[in-house]
Amino acid sequence: MTFHDWREPASLLRRGAGPAASHQIELAERIGCQIDSAAPFSVVAARLEAFLGPRVRGAANNPLPPTEAQVRYLTALSPSFTLSGESRPEISAWIDHFLSLATADALEKLALNRGDAVRVRYQLDIQESPFYSSGVVSSIGSQGLVYFKGGNGKCAWPRSIEHSLPPS
Secondary structure, rough: OOOEHHHHHHHHHHHOOOOOOHHHOOOOOOOOOOOOOOOHHHHHHHHHHHHHHHHHHHHHOOOOOHHHHHHHHHHHOOOOOOOOOHHHHHHHHHHHHHHHHHHHHHHHHHOEEEEEEEEEEEEEOOOOEEEEEEEEEEEOOOOOEEEEEEOOOEEEOHEEEEEEOOOO
C-alpha cells in the first residue's frame, strides 16, 4: 500500500517498532521463555519463535547464532546495543527495529508529499564521493520506501533523500 504523504508510513513504522504486546508477554510467561517486556514487538516475536522452534520441530532446529556481519551492522546502527545471547532471527529483528525508527525519523524530518522535488544521494563505496539523482515523489510505501514519478521502479529510502528546494 502506498500513500500520498509521509504521515501514515511514519505512523505505521512507529507502531510496528512499538513495545511487546500483552499476548506476547502472557505467552512467554506460560511457556517459560525469558523476555524483556520493554523489548520491541518484533524482537519479542523473534525470541518466542526461536524458543518454540526446537520444541515444535525438534532440537536439530535450534536457531543459529548471529553472524559477525549482523553484529557489526547492528553495532553501527546502535553503538550502545549489547548482545545477551540473541539468535540470528532476533538480531535481524533488532536491525529491522532500528532501521524502521531511522526511516520514520527521516520521513518526519523531510515531511515529503506527492510532487516534492528531491535529490537522492548514492554512495557505492565510502571511499568514493557520493553522486546524486533528481526525482519527484510519486508516493510513499507503508515501509517508508519513497517512489518517484516516471515508473521503472525508481525509489529510495528516505535516509538517502534531501529536498531539492526548500519545502513549501
